[in-house]
Amino acid sequence: MNPLPHEVTAELEGCRAELDHMSVELDQAYEELTILHRLSATLRVERPVEEVLHDACAGLVAGAGLAFAAVRLAGGAGLMPTLAVAEPEAAADGAGSARLRALVDAAAAELLATGYVAVPGSILEPVDALARPRLAELTPAAIVVPLRIGDEAVGVLLAAVPAGAELLSSVEAKLAESVAGPLSIFLENRRLFERARELATAVLVSLVRAIDAKDPATRGHSERVSALARAVGEELKLPPAEVDRLRLAGLVHDLGKLGVPESILLKKGKLTDEEFAAIRRHPQAGVDILRGIEPLADLLPAVLHHHERYDGRGYPAGIGGEAIPLHARILGVVDAFDAMHSRRSYHEGAAVAACLGEIERNAGSQFDPRIVAAFVATQQRSAVGQRRLAA
Amino acid sequence: MNPLPHEVTAELEGCRAELDHMSVELDQAYEELTILHRLSATLRVERPVEEVLHDACAGLVAGAGLAFAAVRLAGGAGLMPTLAVAEPEAAADGAGSARLRALVDAAAAELLATGYVAVPGSILEPVDALARPRLAELTPAAIVVPLRIGDEAVGVLLAAVPAGAELLSSVEAKLAESVAGPLSIFLENRRLFERARELATAVLVSLVRAIDAKDPATRGHSERVSALARAVGEELKLPPAEVDRLRLAGLVHDLGKLGVPESILLKKGKLTDEEFAAIRRHPQAGVDILRGIEPLADLLPAVLHHHERYDGRGYPAGIGGEAIPLHARILGVVDAFDAMHSRRSYHEGAAVAACLGEIERNAGSQFDPRIVAAFVATQQRSAVGQRRLAA
Known part of the structure; x- marks a missing residue:
């Protein structure tokens, strides 16, 4: 080759x-x-x-x-x-x-x-x-x-x-x-995306704050209930998305009070039966306000039933036990706690321990005992934390 | 080779x-x-x-x-x-x-x-x-x-x-x-992103609706002012993002009325000087509510000044002419129009033409003439459109 x-x-x-x-x-x-x-x-x-x-x-x-x-x-x-x-x-x-x-x-x-x-x-x-x-x-x-x-x-x-x-x-x-x-x-x-999402919360917080401002006795109530409910949700190890819904539900749970005349909301003396009835309409009024907001539709059961009692003697539906939506049972506990703890005009600023005792006494009647236990645990943990910080 | x-x-x-x-x-x-x-x-x-x-x-x-x-x-x-x-x-x-x-x-x-x-x-x-x-x-x-x-x-x-x-x-x-x-x-x-952005608007609309509901005379007022302001913005060929801000400003312009007691808002008779003063605080109260919502900060001038007059005799600042922010001047015109047109208790449902005439008579004193002209143009166009639909 x-x-x-x-x-x-x-x-x-x-x-x-x-x-x-x-x-x-x-x-x-x-x-x-x-x-x-x-x-x-x-x-x-x-x-x-x-x-x-x-x-x-x-x-x-x-x-x-x-x-x-x-x-x-x-x-x-x-x-x-x-x-x-x-x-x-x-x-x-x-x-x-x-x-x-x-x-x-x-x-x-x-x-x-x-x-x-x-x-x-x-x-x-x-x-x-x-x-x-x-x-x-x-x-x-x-x-x-x-x-x-x-x-x-x-x-x-x-x-x-x-x-x-x-x-x-x-x-x-x-x-x-x-x-x-x-x-x-x-x-x-x-x-x-985050900013757009936060805007809705910011709007809610601002308006809730403006509504709370009408009644000096409950100023900051909605935001505290929101924070307390969130802590209970985390204690119960609910999924993060659910904890977030619970937090929002806490924020808006009293929105329906917009429809209750101030003369009743701020009345110092004893309420008449009609005035009581007007107040008891606020969960349904809250639902009516929120119904138009499609992405918040899953908050409605918690808002509607946050005044039900575990023994069925609450309102508006009179349902009891596990028939009350979980989030509503959680709001029921923390709402009552904050009302007791902050409404100085009625309770002279009852101390945390006394309020917790009162909540515990009503476990099984007004409140779901499991949620009372979780709530007490979050409060004791935060009390320990505060003592540590002070020490 | x-x-x-x-x-x-x-x-x-x-x-x-x-x-x-x-x-x-x-x-x-x-x-x-x-x-x-x-x-x-x-x-x-x-x-x-x-x-x-x-x-x-x-x-x-x-x-x-x-x-x-x-x-x-x-x-x-x-x-x-x-x-x-x-x-x-x-x-x-x-x-x-x-x-x-x-x-x-x-x-x-x-x-x-x-x-x-x-x-x-x-x-x-x-x-x-x-x-x-x-x-x-x-x-x-x-x-x-x-x-x-x-x-x-x-x-x-x-x-x-x-x-x-x-x-x-x-x-x-x-x-x-x-x-x-x-x-x-x-x-x-x-x-x-769109859904998150719309949520904030939906929340605002729902709450504005709830607030408007307190006063039957002004039901739907905020939403109508929002729609009218938007039409004027488009007539003036403002950029789309600005028209959107104007629309939102219309929606929230009366939020400050949350802070005005119902006894004053709903009073049928003549208001006392103190009651007038309480009403005149609502633009500032609206700003106080909205101030916390950073993305809505650019609505504040329109909300604060929507009751100024072109001749400087309005409130709260008493500024006049071009010193009044453009969006506030627009809201001033459409707010007055809707109040006139819808407050049946005071005006017995004055017809559109009569209300427009009243607005035109106040061009140069209460209102910016340029904006009155734009607003009248939008109303005439929609009247023509309605006649065409009816024909």
Whole structure:
């Protein structure tokens, strides 16, 4: 066989080299597309931020073969300070991992605090100048990409190669940047969503406050009932979304008093039967006000039945026991407690212990004993906390 | 020169063919990445939906060289029915374009109505069976990808090649699908955002309604003032966001009456000086209630000054002319009109024309003449509209 002419072998070699090069580029492009497709499906504003950030880090780690990826949020309006870290399973156990997390957190926090963030695409050079103890001991190279809402840096995405591996290449840097874009938009959307959601609560709080203000004896009552009900919900280990509904129900439970004439609400002496009847209409009046607000529809049973009694002698329905919605039973206890504790005109500011005793005496008759127990537990815990603080 | 051995030419040819193939694939991957990068930056829930959808279509058209791309939303909670079409400039003028839009709209609407949507990635075959007149006359091939929120189809993304071009390939189909993913998540986020935003308004409306209910003479007053103020804002061509603030300000302008005792609000006879003073405190009381709600802070000037007079003889500040905030001047006119028109106990339901005459007589003294003119224009237009409907 004749030896091949030099130019032919050269062309063949060139072609093979080009093929190799292109194949690597194609792999990288597909890698990036896969990461982006997976990421985009996760960016729903309703999801917990930590979960979304963790998914983004995990996708980056799995797609780009990193040692770890982490997002550190700085907090600020509508965003909670958050650290989400994803590492391959191999690296996820032991003290090394814990140390790694602490270091990432320290490095990112310092970057945010000083305003110094590595330019996207560049390697974060002076890691050891920023993080003490030295992040460099654990990873030779990391890329830090800022997450921005408009001009504001709200967090960083940090991606690092394992110790012993070669330096982080521009490919990993590009991937991190590629993930940071959609993630920043998500954070902006999430902040807007949170603000819109909080506006409704702010409106409710303001109006409840204005209504409470009409009666000096009950000022702050709705907000206290809301806080107490929430504590009981947490004590009973209700799911967070349910605790949130309970908190809102506490806030609005007396809205129906808007429809009760002030002359009755503020009357010092004994009420006539008609005046009593007017007051006893306030749970239904509250429901009538709230009925138009579709997203608050699930608060209605608690508002309607917060004056029922466990023995069935309450109002408006006269139902008893477990037939009373759970949230209404909780509101019943904390509402009575706060009324007793704060209505100085009637009770001369009865001390907490005396009020709790009164509530306990009515467990089984007026109140659900299980809820009384939970409520007393929250009050005793907070009393212990206060004594500790005072000591 | 010796002829090259067959196997060498074969390998070289194979290598070249592979290079060509890979180069096409790489171009397509970069094309998709470019489209996705651009798209992700646009998906902010605060932006008008039409704009976002149009940007997505335009990105797809520019990136994939399509004849046009269109999104048709079906409407439903939190989403408005929308048609967004993007075409290259060459195709954007003339009757063909208008016809194209009508056809796309008809095809997409029918797809949504019947629930039949082509499987992503497939070619929409029976176009002419779905759309009359025949979409097929204008484009030989289109891909229709559903936009989904969970299991619900909320719209379609339609992409088509120009008449005369070859059939739509799986590449364009893949690109359309790739865009539909993030777009669907955007629509879900947008719906959640809208719902959260509407909740605050719903809460305000419910409470305002409850407050209005205390005084039969003014029932519905706040909502009517809100609607009238909005119409004047639109007549004056204020930007949409400002019209929205004006609408909210109308809704809450009398919230401060919460702090005025019912005995005064409902008094039939002549008010004493003290009682008048209590009523004149309601703008400030409204501000006090709203001050805690940070996102509503920009409503405060309108609420505080809606009882100022153009000649400076109003309250609480006694400012006049342009010194009165524009929104307060608008509320001043429509508030007075509605009070006159609806307070039967005082005015025996004065007819619209008589009330408008009264408002016009006070232009320049009580009211800003420019706003009176705008308000009268909105009322005359709606009167003409009502006569047309009745005819």
